[in-house]
Amino acid sequence: xxxxxxxxxWAAVLILPLxxxxxxxxxxxxxNTIRLPLSGIEQTTIAYDEEAVTFFPAEGGELIVKEFMxxxxxxxxxxxxxxxxxxxxxxxxxxxxxxxxxYIEVYLPPSYEQNLTVTTTSGPIxxxxxxxxxxxxxxxxxxxxxxxRRAAAEEVDFSSTSGTFELGSVQASAxxxxxxxxxxxxxxxxxxxxxxxxxxxxxxxxxxxxxxxxASQSGRxxxxxxxxxxxxxxxxxxxxxxxxxxGGLAFAFEAExxxxxxxxxxxxxxxxxxxxxxxxxxxxxxxxxxAExxxxAIRVTN
Numbered sequence: 572x573x574x575x576x577x578x579x580x581w582a583a584v585l586i587l588p589l590x591x592x593x594x595x596x597x598x599x600x601x602x603n604t605i606r607l608p609l610s611g612i613e614q615t616t617i618a619y620d621e622e623a624v625t626f627f628p629a630e631g632g633e634l635i636v637k638e639f640m641x642x643x644x645x646x647x648x649x650x651x652x653x654x655x656x657x658x659x660x661x662x663x664x665x666x667x668x669x670x671x672x673x674y675i676e677v678y679l680p681p682s683y684e685q686n687l688t689v690t691t692t693s694g695p696i697x698x699x700x701x702x703x704x705x706x707x708x709x710x711x712x713x714x715x716x717x718x719x720r721r722a723a724a725e726e727v728d729f730s731s732t733s734g735t736f737e738l739g740s741v742q743a744s745a746x747x748x749x750x751x752x753x754x755x756x757x758x759x760x761x762x763x764x765x766x767x768x769x770x771x772x773x774x775x776x777x778x779x780x781x782x783x784x785x786a787s788q789s790g791r792x793x794x795x796x797x798x799x800x801x802x803x804x805x806x807x808x809x810x811x812x813x814x815x816x817x818g819g820l821a822f823a824f825e826a827e828x829x830x831x832x833x834x835x836x837x838x839x840x841x842x843x844x845x846x847x848x849x850x851x852x853x854x855x856x857x858x859x860x861x862a863e864x865x866x867x868a869i870r871v872t873n
Contacts (some may be wrong), residue, residue, distance in 0.1 A: 576612060576814055579611075579780070583803045584592040585691050588649055590677065593746040593787045597641040597642075597670065597672075598641065599639040599640055599641050599672055599673065599674060600640065600641075600643070601637055601639050602638055602639065602640040602643035602647070602648070603636075603637070603643075603647075603649065604635065604636070604637050604638075605634075605635065605636040605637075605638075605649060605651060605660070605789075606633050606634070606635050607633060607634045607635075607636075607651070607653075607658065608632065608633055608634075609618050609632065609633070609634050609658070609680060609683050609685075609702060610632075610707075611656055612653075612656055612657070612658045612683075612685065612704075613656035613657070613685045613686060614656060614657040614658065614685065614686045614688070614748050615634065615658045615683070615686065615687050615688070616657070616658065616659045616660065616661075616687075616688040616689075616690075617636075617659070617660050617661075617675075617677060617684065617687075617688070617689045617690070617692070617787045618659070618660070618662070618688075618689075618690045618691075619662045619675060619690075619691050619694055620662055620677050620691065620692045620693070620694060620786070621691070621692060621693045621694045622662060622673050622691065622694045622697070623674040623675065623689060623691060623694050623695045623697070624672055624674075624675045624677060624694060624696050624697070625674070625675070625676055625677070625697040625699075625700075626677045626678075626679055626697065626698045626700060626701050627676060627677070627678050627679075627700055628678070628679065628680075628681050628700065628701060628702075629678035629679055629680045630678075630683075630860070631680065632680050632682060633680065634658075634666050634677070634678065634679060634680065634683070634739075635677070635678035636649060636660060636675065636676070636677050636678075636679075637675070637676040637678075638673060638674075638675055639669065639673065639674050639675070639676070640671070640672070640673045640845075641671055641672050641673070642666055642671055644666070645790030646663060646664040647663045647664055647665060647666070647671075647673070648663045649661065649663050650662070650663055653810045655667075665736075666668075679701065681702070681704075683705075684704050684705055685706050685708065686705065686707045686708075686709075687703070687706065687708050687709070688708075688709040688710075688711075689709070689710050689711075690710070690711045690712065691711075691712045691713070691715045692712070692713045692714070692715070693712075693713060693714045693715050693725050694712070694715050695712075695715045695716040695717070695718075696710060696712055696715060696716075696717045696718070697717075698710075698717075698718060698719045698720065698722070698772070699718040699719070699720045699739075700720065701719075701720060701721070701722075702720065702721045703719075703721065703722040703723065703724070704723050704724075705722070705724040706724060706725055706726075707724050707726040707727070707728070708722050708724045708726070708727050708728070708743075709727075709728040709729075710728075710729050710730075710736075711728075711729075711730045711731070712730075712731050712734045713731070713732045713733070713822070714731070714732060714733045714734045714753075715731075715734045716734055716737070717729070717731070717734060717735065717736045717737070718736075718737045718738075719736070719737070719738045719739060719741065720739040721738070721739050721740045721741075722738075722740070722741050722742070722743075723740075723741075723742045723743065724742075724743045725743060725744050725745070726743055726744065726745045726746075726747075727741055727743040727745070727747065727762070728747045729747070729748050729749070729755070730747075730749040730750065731749075731750045731751070731753040732750070732751045732752070732753060733750075733751060733752045733753050734750075734753045735753055735755075735756075736748075736750075736753070736754070736755040736756070736757070737756055738755065738756065738757035738758065738760070739757075739758050739759065740758060740759040740761075741757060741759070741760050741762075742760075742761040742762055743761075743762045744762055744763060745762065745763050745765075746760065746762045746763065746764045746765070746782075747765050747766075748764065748765070748766040748767070748773070749766070749767050749768065750767075750768045750769075750770050750771035751768065751769045751770070751771065752768075752769060752770045753768075753771045754771055754772045754773075754774075755771070755772070755774070755851060756773075756774045757758070757773075757774070757775045757776065757780075758776045758777065759776065759777045759778075760775045760777070760778045760779070761780055761781075761840045762779075762780045763780055763781050763782060763801065764778070764780065764783070764784070765782065765783050766782065766783070766784040766785065767785050767787070768785070768786050768787070768790055769786075769787055769788050769790075770786070770788045770789045770790050771786070771790050772790045772791040772792075772793075773790070773793065773794065774791075774793045774794075775793070775794045775795060776795060777795060777796075777797050778794050778795065778796045778797065779796065779797055779798040779799075780798070780799075780800050780801065780802070781799065781800055781801025781802055781803060781858070782801075782803060782804075783803075783804045784803075784804065784806070785804075785805075785806045785807075786806065786807040786808060786809075786810055787806075787808060788808055788809060789807075789808065789809040789810045789813070790807065790810045791807075791810050791811055791813075792805055792807050792810065792811070792812045792813065792814075793813040794813070794814055794815070795815035796815060796816055796817060797815045797817055797831075798817060799816065799817065799820055799822070799860075800857050800858075801858055802827065802858050802859045802860070802861075803858065803859075803860045803861070804860075804861045805861070805862040805863070806863050806864070807863075807867050808864065808865045808866070808867075809864075809865060809866045809867060810864070810866075810867045811831075811864070811867045811868045811869070811870070812862050812864060812867065812868075812869045812870070812872075813864065813870050814860075814869075814870070814871045814872075815871075815872050815873070816871065816872070816873055817873070818859070818873050819853070820852070820853060820857075820858070821851075821852065821853030821855060821857050822851075822852055822853065822856050822857065822858045822859060822860050823849075823850075823851050823852075823856040823858075823859040823860070824837075824840075824848075824849060824850055824852055824861075824871075824873045825848070825849040825859070825860070825861045825862075825864070826847070826849075826861070826862045826869050826871070827846055827847040827848075827849070827862075827863045828846055828862075828863065828864045828865070828867065828868070828869055829846060829864070829865045829866065829870045830863075830865065830866045831864050831866060831869060832868045832869070833848050833862075833866045833868075833869045834868070834869070834870050834871070835848075835870075835871040835872075836842040836871065836872050836873045837852050837871075837873075838848075840852045866868055
């Protein structure tokens with residue numbers, strides 16, 4: 572009995588440290604650094620899965636990618652492909668089992684003004700430390716949170732299934748925003764906007780330009796325009812439309828709802844026919860503005 576007792580005690584002494592080591596959380600350490608010149612690169616793509624990707628301005632002319640991991644192995648490092656003028660960086664492998672984590676830091680030269688694409692599945696994308704001046708910017712995340720401080724480009728394309736976008740200033744000739752059930756909040760939006768969602772929400776504090784906004788099932792559309800240079804169209808099947816227009820704008824207006832209400836700052840200019848109101852505001856209309864819901868209120872203010 573004593574021999575068995577002492578044997579069990581020694582086994583416990585040997586096993587407990589192993590269990591303790593397995594239970595302690597591991598911290599990610601710098602495991603891989605990639606340095607790539609961007610001369611001649613017209614398209615840069617950064618693609619990861621659940622990893623957080625954070626951008627910083629680089630001090631030199633090279634693109635630098637730093638990968639921090641809980642376990643370091645060559646198989647876990649990023650895959651890099653350069654083909655012609657295209658650079659593609661994507662996540663490496665992962666060990667079997669749990670406990671492995673990885674996050675990414677990307678140092679992008681401010682002099683890079685070509686095309687940039689960043690994608691994740693559930694990982695957050697943080698560009699809040701960058702002032703981007705690009706030919707095009709595409710960001711896609713299935714469920715991650717995206718932050719952009721300032722971006723100017725010819726084309727901007729942001730998409731998400733159920734994630735969130737927090738945007739500062741976004742300016743482009745063509746702006747495409749698409750979500751399924753995600754939300755987008757933008758401080759300043761300038762350009763020709765095409766927004767589409769199934770049941771997401773959009774809030775824009777100061778918009779300039781023109782655009783088409785459509786919520787095919789539900790959600791909330793809240794957009795305040797400070798300058799309108801082209802036609803505006805809003806559709807929300809089962810949610811409200813809140814639109815603010817700049818003073819002094821001359822426009823043709825039309826609004827229609829099946830089971831909602833329509834309220835405007837210019838009722839004296841409108842004619843009501845059933846559930847549809849229309850009219851002209853100001854002098855000769857320079858643009859047309861249309862809003863429609865099936866089961867939601869339409870509110871237009873100045």
